[in-house]
Amino acid sequence: xxxxxxxxxxxxxxxxxxxxxxxxxxxxxxxxxxxxxxxxxxxxxxxxxxxxxxxxxxxxxxxxxxxxxxxxxxxxxxxxxxxxxxxxxxxxxxxxxxxxxxxxxxxxxxxxxxxxxxxxxxxxxxxxxxxxxxxxxxxxxxxxxxxxxxxxxxxxxxxxxxxxxxxxxxxxxxxxxxxxxxxxxxxxxxxxxxxxxxxxxxxxxxxxxxxxxxxxxxxxxxxxxxxxxx
Numbered sequence: 001x002x003x004x005x006x007x008x009x010x011x012x013x014x015x016x017x018x019x020x021x022x023x024x025x026x027x028x029x030x031x032x033x034x035x036x037x038x039x040x041x042x043x044x045x046x047x048x049x050x051x052x053x054x055x056x057x058x059x060x061x062x063x064x065x066x067x068x069x070x071x072x073x074x075x076x077x078x079x080x081x082x083x084x085x086x087x088x089x090x091x092x093x094x095x096x097x098x099x100x101x102x103x104x105x106x107x108x109x110x111x112x113x114x115x116x117x118x119x120x121x122x123x124x125x126x127x128x129x130x131x132x133x134x135x136x137x138x139x140x141x142x143x144x145x146x147x148x149x150x151x152x153x154x155x156x157x158x159x160x161x162x163x164x165x166x167x168x169x170x171x172x173x174x175x176x177x178x179x180x181x182x183x184x185x186x187x188x189x190x191x192x193x194x195x196x197x198x199x200x201x202x203x204x205x206x207x208x209x210x211x212x213x214x215x216x217x218x219x220x221x222x223x224x225x226x227x228x229x230x
Contacts, residue, residue, distance in 0.1 A: 007038070007115030008173060009142040011133055011165075013157035015121040017149040018178040020062040023118045024069035025210045026145075029220065031070065036113030039066035041079045042105040042136065043093075043120060043127055046086030058082040066118065080108040090126035102131030106139045117142060123161050134168050143173040150177040150204060154189045159196060174201040174222055182207040 010023045023039065030037045047058035063079035072078065081100055083092035093100065105127060109117055117140060119125070119133040126132045137144055144165050148158040158175055165172045175197065177189055184207075193202045201222050203215055211219065 007117065007140075007142050009117045009119065009137045009140060009144045009170075011119045011123050011137065011144055011146055011161070013122055013146065013148040013154070013161045015125075016180075017147050018180055019118055019147045020065050022145075022147050022176055022178060022205075023116055024065050026219075027066060027069040027116050029216050030114060030116070033220065034114045037070050038111050038113035038115050039063075039070045039072070039078055040109050040111070040115060040117045041066060041120075042108050042117070043081040043083065043089045043100075044079050045083040045089045045092040045120065047082045047084055049084065058084060062118065066116070070116075077108075080105065088126050089120050090128055090132075093128070100128055102128045102135055102139070104128070105131075105136055109136075109140055115140070115142060123164050134164070134170075137165075137170055138168055143171040145173045146175045147178055148175060150179040150187065150189055151181070151184065152187055154187065155192050155196075158189075158193055162197060162200065172200050174203065174219070177202065177204040179205055179207045 010019050012019045027037050027039050041063040044060040044062055047060045049056050050059045060079045060082045067078045081098060083089060083096055083098060085092035085095050109115065120127060123134050124132050127136060146158060146161050148154045154177060162172055162175065175193060190202060190204045203211055203219060205211060
């Protein structure tokens with residue numbers, strides 16, 4: 001059983017690259033391997049309005065996917081701030097008159113168990129008036145996993161994001177090249193990223209197919225050997 005890990009921070013090279021899908025699979029892989037897996041999506045924009053018990057409510061779809069992966073009850077908090085407008089959380093909060101600070105997000109993430117924290121958008125997406133995804137990850141001190149869509153342009157986006165993570169003095173855990181679209185073929189991104197990133201591991205998924213058993217073992221072993229903190 002894995003016991004020497006505090007968690008992982010999942011970020012992306014952009015919005016819509018599959019961070020939630022990757023994070024949910026990570027949670028399922030860790031479930032049963034650690035005493036407690038705690039998924040967190042501190043703030044989510046683009047939430048959908050639904051009819052609730054006490055009137056209209058906002059449904060945070062990404063947070064709910066993480067909750068289901070961890071098999072948590074509805075009463076266990078996964079998301080702190082739900083915003084309707086599908087733009088950067090800071091801008092959505094401005095438009096909707098919701099006030100919070102970066103420290104509110106940090107405090108929300110201070111929990112027991114192995115944390116799997118998903119950011120919003122990319123590494124520098126503004127989350128609050130006083131901080132972005134990078135600032136949140138740095139405050140939490142968790143190793144960072146970068147998700148990139150496996151497509152034309154992925155090499156540039158992934159390398160720039162990885163460079164930014166390392167310059168922020170956070171531990172870069174690895175990169176997942178995520179194939180979102182079927183039948184796109186192999187762009188040759190994997191060997192280039194592996195050669196450019198050196199000892200930083202890179203994994204590659206196929207459309208709607210998670211990593212195989214050997215890759216998952218490598219992923220878990222990588223997490224265990226990463227020092228805690230940025």
